Amino acid sequence: MAKKTIEDIEWQGKRALVRVDFNVPMNDAGEITDDTRIRAALPTITYLKEHGARVILMSHLGRPKGERNDKYSLRPVAEHLQGLLGEGHVSFVDDCIGEKVKEAVAALHEGDVLLLENVRFYAGEEKNRADLAEALAELGDVFVNDAFGTAHRAHASTAGVADYLPSVAGYLMEKEVGIMGEALASPKRPFVAIIGGAKVSDKIQVIENLLPKVDALLIGGGMANTFLAVQGYDMAKSLVEADALETAGKLLELAKQHGSRLLLPTDVIAAKAFAADAEHAVRQVNEIEADEMALDIGPDSIALYQKEIKSAKTVIWNGPMGVFEMPAFAKGTFAIAQAMVEADATTIVGGGDSVAAVEQAGVASKMSHVSTGGGASLEFLEGKALPGVEAIADK
Incomplete structure (x- = not known):
């Protein structure tokens, strides 16, 4: 693959803004019924943690149509991810931009993981609005795209962010495109x-x-x-x-x-x-x-x-x-x-x-x-x- 990957970056102390695909199926009780996509992102998350990055994850879930809808909250995913990673701290913030989010990012230590709330709660995500892409980009030092499942969409969190940050591929993206x-x-x-x-x-x-x-x-x-x-x-x-x-x-x-x-x-x-x-x-x-x-x-x-x-x-x-x-x-x-x-x-x-x-x-x-x-x-x-x-x- 002729694209830069996470191994081309010195991560110590850097904020890795990572687009993952955590659009997983859930039952009516909000329980994840298939965590394949979460597990697929673990190699990238683990590498970044082990190399001293502060890891900020962003994803969509379902089709909330640009409005906040608790049915599509990523909070259960954060809890599930903590269980999969075992060690280290996975935190969750109930927004993806704004002061509250900046404070949550500032509180991260090296190796910590923060999952942002559903990016599709903002209409600007699917419209690839520059203001949303720029606001997301402010949270990181390097953009990592590991969401092959959304790679065919030119959205703020999949393509727009790359206008404001250096961008590299995660392991899953590298594997999908490479093979x-x-x-x-x-x-x-x-x-x-x-x-x-x-x-x-x-x-x-x-x-x-x-x-x-x-x-x-x-x-x-x-x-x-x-x-x-x-x-x-x-x-x-x-x-x-x-x-x-x-x-x-x-x-x-x-x-x-x-x-x-x-x-x-x-x-x-x-x-x-x-x-x-x-x-x-x-x-x-x-x-x-x-x-x-x-x-x-x-x-x-x-x-x-x-x-x-x-x-x-x-x-x-x-x-x-x-x-x-x-x-x-x-x-x-x-x-x-x-x-x-x-x-x-x-x-x-x-x-x-x-x-x-x-x-x-x-x-x-x-x-x-x-x-x-x-x-x-x-x-x-x-x-x-x-x-x-x-x-x-x-x-």
Whole structure:
């Protein structure tokens, strides 16, 4: 990664203003139900503490729409973080700018950690207002961006602050950009990408960006129906994007132009209804009955895709193969996850549903990298510049 990182700074006595992504799920009782994102920030926080920095953390939580809302307070996160760090003092202040916050920062000792209140309590955050960015910047000596999950947003706390402070990447940001960047720029081959999800229209730019780079692109999920429909298959009651048929045809042609193999399911699990207990059967793609819809890839397709994955040296996966939330239609998605575990390859999982699938399958820890950023990883795979990354100083 050609950006400066926390290891390029002498931290002793400095105030590290760190953008983390603590946008974690909570239940109605305000209890954190999944602390993956908090744990992902621990290496950066620990490094800064051990090197004598005073650590000031800022994050958003939920969508309070620019207004104070206790439902979205980060106070429970501060308490949880204290438990994870164990030693040292983690404090919390119920604002993110102003005199009260400056006093809390001034009271910090080297190695202390302070978590600011939700930056999205201010409308200027999402509008990237200069006055909010400048007020936040006054709290630190160096800006550390470790929030890859929000790197695709040009907000005051992700990009604006970098206009006023020297900026570096934290370990999580460095890892996310480094692993995915290398996979896209100089992958070990064969390079296989697996793209799923409901709609072609959601992944057009990802597919366009990947086709010149990959040796094989495996398509699954609802979007496969649209590709099959444009080839003349009757997909019956399956989800087909009528207004994306032309696009799907162009992508098939693009694959031919680049010499990339774009693979589609040869069989599916077809059901009579979109329901967990729906009657279902394996159907070849040319044999789907008039009252059926495709809700997963079938066993022949699983075998075909597993063979491709297991022969690969680099695998990127974004999007499930079917409606994996329903057990009857989860086999394709979980089989892809297992094939990636068994592959002698760099395996990268990006996108909310794919991440949920590997966690549900119990194999997340066996992947080379599971991205913490849903929208950010998608835009990265599309080849877009991410404002939060662009704002970090070059080496």
